Amino acid sequence: MTSKELEKELQAIDPNFTVVENPNRGGLSNIFYEGTNYDLPPVSTDEIREDRDDTHRYVFPNGMSARLWSHKEIIDRANAFLANIDNVKKDHED
Secondary structure (H helix, E strand, O other), X not given: XXXXXXXXXXXXXXXXXXXXXXXXXXXXXXXXXXXXXXXXXXXXXXXXXXXXXXXXXXXXXXXXXXXXXXXXXXXXXXXHHHHOHHHHHHHHHO
């Protein structure tokens, strides 16, 4: 799955989600809700795996790496985010 395919799936859950390619980190895209990134995880632009794979990683320019989230993890995180959206928004206002 690509980040654009993920965006369509997230927008079917809530049309306020967008997935935007990160201009500073080639190969990574960011998930936004109503134009804000509420600490939602970055995702691979080209390959989002269905299940968790600890070997699927993004390597930053400084050599540090981070595991990329799977499709299932992202959908679960998006649903948990929406269930708690009022508190999340309040926390970001402070």
